[in-house]
Amino acid sequence: MIQDNQPTSEELKQLIAKVQYLFNEARKRNLTFLLVGRTGVGKSSTINTLMGQKLAEVGKFRPVTKSIEEYKSKIEGIPYTVVDTPGLADTSENEQEYINSIKSAIPEPDSIWFVTILGENRVRDDERKTINTISSAFGKQAWEKAVIVFTYADKVDADEYNEYFLERTKLIQEEIAISIKNTDIAQQIPSVAVANNPRGRKPLPTPDDKPWLNELYTTVIKRISDRALPSIVLATASRVIPQDTNSQEVSSSSEAEPIFLNKKQQQEIQEKLEKSNDFAGITAFVTAGAIVGFRGGSVFGLPGIVVGGAIGAATSLFISWWRRR
Template identity: 40%
Template sequence: MNITKDNNLINNLKNLFSSIDYKTYPSFIDDLFSLIKSLQKSRNQSFVFLLVGRTGVGKSSTINSLMGEPICTTGDYDPTTMEVQSYEHEINGIKFTIVDTPGLCDDIPEKGNDQKYIELIRNKVKQIDSLCFVTRLDETRVSPDERRGIEVISEAFTPEIWKHSVIIFTSANRANDYLIDLQERTKRIQYAIAKYTGDEVASTIPSIAVDNKNQTTPDGKRWLEELYTQIFKRMSDRGALPFFLATVTRIKKTGKKRKKQTQKNPSENYEPNDANDNESDINFNSQQREDIKTKLFSVVPILEKICGSLGSIFGGSIGKTIGETIGGVIGHGLDFIFSLFS
């Protein structure tokens, strides 16, 4: 802990809001300081994605789309062995790991060595914050190898891991009847998972269809924002804030568009949103914003106290004011968080 920096931060906040009457909310500065410290602490934490699915279904492309950077290598190579691959990366100063499981859901000669693979996963992977089960939407059934993959993951991490999972369907544009296929395929995957978790857990696992070659699915809706929202909602509390801060510079506030970063490290400079646009920007609709808000409340309880009085006491510009004062990725985070309540 750096006491001098903490005192300077508190003094800066007091100076920033020196003209505000604190009778209605006397502990505002202290609560805001606690929120900022929570975000700062999260910058030193990491998060881990586990990707499960057959080789070539689009796991790497999907995670690259989610994170906005080419993190994982892509390709339709044929797996020759069961292994665990880790991709270490850093965005906005936040470290994270993508863990892939090539061969697990593929029909290869090693498929009889499940117990050996379970031990390999347990020894190599100590933390999982989000599980992405990836499969093609245009398939007609859950393959025996996918069922086996579900079994292995359930045994390696216990069925509890599925509480942090999302089912992702790729190749959405190849579905015969998009909405019906999405509904039916979801039921079948959930049913396969329910064998290990029970219906109560499996039936709540959300599914998202994606098309890594297009911004929208066949129903005309953008899928990136929904993918982000569902993953964020299901992510462990431990990993949620680091994930949020790693991606927040791509998130737009309501009715505004984010200014493109020209610096190599966007966490070093805070810039308010403006009219510039980018295909990888994330622009939530009203329901998605509510879902993001709910998750943030559960991860950072002090938010509910702070944001419950923001509009009436401080007005709608509070987020931008604080964000510009704090700066960096924390400034971006505060600006967006407070925009959820204005």
């Protein structure tokens, strides 16, 4: 639907060209995730839910990750790699050899997930060793791209959920602070609680009856390296839906779980994009007013413009975000 004050064909073509350029650049880069934590804590299930693909194998009765596993895939032509570790204390390999194996697979991760079960009351010795080894391998600056992911949140009683979440976050942050000798970096590491459904791909709500995929998505984007920001945003654009979007505006052909962002999460992601050199041209163009009256779907029907798929979805998403500002 095109409303009054609609952009001209030339204006919309300029915006689409900017989005196409971002896609071309993202397809030359490789988005990298490093998952750390012992086996059986739900690393594979969580990354599969976020990326919308069954990338990492999930074991029903026993852990499936026995050694360092490197998974490669593409979404909309954008390559990404997930390096899953079995937990450094789970292996009998020489520690330095293990570090070398990780760094060979992923020299500089764009996003690090420290994954652990929510309903435990202490930081385990093997987790402490993992923290120290990651600090040794990548330096304290690596924790600036880290997220603490608490799994099996649905196993915690609702009346104890907030206490577990806050206390567990504090304990892990304290261990990281000791490891890197920097309290400020450690205290800035955010945490997200997740609950994966073993019977299906749809995530379960956490005990506070809230969805978590949108919070995990927002948190990862806020913490991810600048070079990887276009990759994750463009790869997932077709699944991202502002919660205040009219149902008639929603157009996603993806079979993966949609990511519904509330206004606060939209604002946080927009602020991240506005600080990015990669997105500077797009944000400036949309917010300048030329596109403010446009309500787009994934296919544009202005004369001479027919575009759908990933480029159309991303263009529509950016328009929908910034015309709400």
